[in-house]
Amino acid sequence: xxxxxxxxxxxxxxxxxxxxxxxxxxxxxxxxxxxxxxxxxxxxxxxxxxxxxxxxxxxxxxxxxxxxxxxxxxxxxxxxxxxxxxxxxxxxxxxxxxxxxxxxxxxxxxxxxxxxxxxxxxxxxxxxxxxxxxxxxxxxxxxxxxxxxxxxxxxxxxxxxxxxxxxxxxxxxxxxxxxxxxxxxxxxxxxxxxxxxxxxxxxxxxxxxxxxxxxxxxxxxxxxxxxxxxxxxxxxxxxxxxxxxxxxxxxxxxxxxxxxxxx
Amino acid sequence: xxxxxxxxxxxxxxxxxxxxxxxxxxxxxxxxxxxxxxxxxxxxxxxxxxxxxxxxxxxxxxxxxxxxxxxxxxxxxxxxxxxxxxxxxxxxxxxxxxxxxxxxxxxxxxxxxxxxxxxxxxxxxxxxxxxxxxxxxxxxxxxxxxxxxxxxxxxxxxxxxxxxxxxxxxxxxxxxxxxxxxxxxxxxxxxxxxxxxxxxxxxxxxxxxxxxxxxxxxxxxxxxxxxxxxxxxxxxxxxxxxxxxxxxxxxxxxxxxxxxxxxxxxx
Numbered sequence: 001x002x003x004x005x006x007x008x009x010x011x012x013x014x015x016x017x018x019x020x021x022x023x024x025x026x027x028x029x030x031x032x033x034x035x036x037x038x039x040x041x042x043x044x045x046x047x048x049x050x051x052x053x054x055x056x057x058x059x060x061x062x063x064x065x066x067x068x069x070x071x072x073x074x075x076x077x078x079x080x081x082x083x084x085x086x087x088x089x090x091x092x093x094x095x096x097x098x099x100x101x102x103x104x105x106x107x108x109x110x111x112x113x114x115x116x117x118x119x120x121x122x123x124x125x126x127x128x129x130x131x132x133x134x135x136x137x138x139x140x141x142x143x144x145x146x147x148x149x150x151x152x153x154x155x156x157x158x159x160x161x162x163x164x165x166x167x168x169x170x171x172x173x174x175x176x177x178x179x180x181x182x183x184x185x186x187x188x189x190x191x192x193x194x195x196x197x198x199x200x201x202x203x204x205x206x207x208x209x210x211x212x213x214x215x216x217x218x219x220x221x222x223x224x225x226x227x228x229x230x231x232x233x234x235x236x237x238x239x240x241x242x243x244x245x246x247x248x249x250x251x252x253x254x255x256x257x258x259x260x261x262x263x
Numbered sequence: 264x265x266x267x268x269x270x271x272x273x274x275x276x277x278x279x280x281x282x283x284x285x286x287x288x289x290x291x292x293x294x295x296x297x298x299x300x301x302x303x304x305x306x307x308x309x310x311x312x313x314x315x316x317x318x319x320x321x322x323x324x325x326x327x328x329x330x331x332x333x334x335x336x337x338x339x340x341x342x343x344x345x346x347x348x349x350x351x352x353x354x355x356x357x358x359x360x361x362x363x364x365x366x367x368x369x370x371x372x373x374x375x376x377x378x379x380x381x382x383x384x385x386x387x388x389x390x391x392x393x394x395x396x397x398x399x400x401x402x403x404x405x406x407x408x409x410x411x412x413x414x415x416x417x418x419x420x421x422x423x424x425x426x427x428x429x430x431x432x433x434x435x436x437x438x439x440x441x442x443x444x445x446x447x448x449x450x451x452x453x454x455x456x457x458x459x460x461x462x463x464x465x466x467x468x469x470x471x472x473x474x475x476x477x478x479x480x481x482x483x484x485x486x487x488x489x490x491x492x493x494x495x496x497x498x499x500x501x502x503x504x505x506x507x508x509x510x511x512x513x514x515x516x517x518x519x520x521x522x523x524x525x526x527x528x529x530x
Contacts, residue, residue: 075443075445077443079443080443082442083441085434085438091457092456093460094456098452102439102444103442105443105449106442106444113452114448
C-alpha cells in the first residue's frame, strides 16, 4: 500500500538527510522507526504527507505517487493520511470538538467548514471518537486548557476523524511524562488494531518500540540499517543504530527504566 | 597565595571605539546645534504683543458656553461618533483580507507586494493630508471624513495584524494542513483563531484613535465636531470653542476607559 523508493531529501542544498531510502508497508501493523536525533525520522514522515517536499524518489500510496500531486489532488491524498505530532499541533484557541472536526476539512467544502456546519455523520463520528479516547466530558473545552496527555488524545481523535488509510505518528509520546506516554502508546496500538490501520511511528523510546511494534526499522544518517521484528533487535543492533550517539541511547533506555520503577 | 593581589582595570567599552570618530562626531553635533540656533529668529517683540491676545482669548473662553450653540455641539458630536463607528467597522473589515495579503508567511510574493504596498501607502499619509485629499475629491462633509478614517484604520490595523499573522505558531497550521484542508479552510481554522484576540484588541484601540482623529479631520472640512470647532474659532466664539474642547476631553476619557476595560477582556 505504501511504497517508498529511493527517497532523497536535503535541506537548503546541504548534506542529504535521507539518502535513497526504501521502505514498504502493506498490511495492518505497527512499524516503529527508531534512530538517534538527526537520523531523518521526522523528515521521512513529513515527506510522506508532503509537509516537506522530497528532492527525488517515489512515495506511492495505493499506486499514486504523492510527490507528483498538486492542489486538490494533493489534499485528497493528504486526507487519507492521518498524522499525530510530538507537539500535538492542535489549534489552542479552538475547542476540542472543533479540533476533532478539523479532521474532516479535507472532505467538507470550505464554507461549510468555516461555518462549522459539518454533516451529522461527522458529528456522530466525532462524538464516538471522543468517547473512545475518553474525552467526552471536554467536547466544548478549549484545547489550551487541557493537559499534555489529553491534548494528544485530541490529536489521535483528529487523525482518526480523517478516516485514514494509514497513520503517521511523529514522536507522539516524547512530550509526555512516562506514565501518560505509556497510555498514549496503548491507545494508539489498540485503536489501530480495532481499525485495521497500518501505522508508521517515530519513537524516541526504544523499550516502547520493543513493547508495541510489530516491526522495527532502524534509521541511521538517512539510511535504513535495521529492519526486523522486535525480537531481532538485539543490543548489538542497537549499538550499531546508535553508534556515535551512545548518550542518546542510554538516555532513552533510562526513561523507560524509571517508568518501570514507578509502576 | 602571593599572586592573588593582581588587579585588573576595567572600564565600560565605548560605543564608538576610535577616539577620533567619537570626538569628531560630538564636535560636529555641537557645531550644528550652534548653527541651527543662530538661524532661529526669535522675535521678542512678537511674543510680548502676543501675550495680551492670548489673555484675551482665555478670558473669552471662560466660562465655557454650552448653551447658545448647544444644538450645533450635540449634532457635531453625534456626527463625529457616527463617522467613527462606520469608519472603524468598514476599515477593520477591509484590514483583515489586506493583512493576510501582507503577511509574508501566508501570501505568495506578488500578493504580498500588493498587500504591503496598500498598507504602506495608507500609513504614509497623515489623516489631515488624507482629509484634504478626500474633501477635494468628494466635497465637504462627513463622507470625506469617513473615507479618511477608513484609510487611516487600514494602515494601522492592516500593518499590526499582518505582523501578528507573521508571528503565529506554525505547528498549528501544519496540524490542520496535514488533514487535507484547503488553503482557505486552513486560514480560517489554524491562522485566524490565533490572531483573533489581537484583531479584537486592535479594533477597540482603533475605535478610540478614530474618535480623536474624527475631530482633527473636521478641521479640514471633513465633517463632525471638528467642523463645528473650526467655525467657533472662525467667529471668535471662544466660549463655545472651549465648551466643545471640554466635551471632547470628557468623551475621549470615557472612550479610553471603556476600550481599556474591553481590551482587558480579550485573551
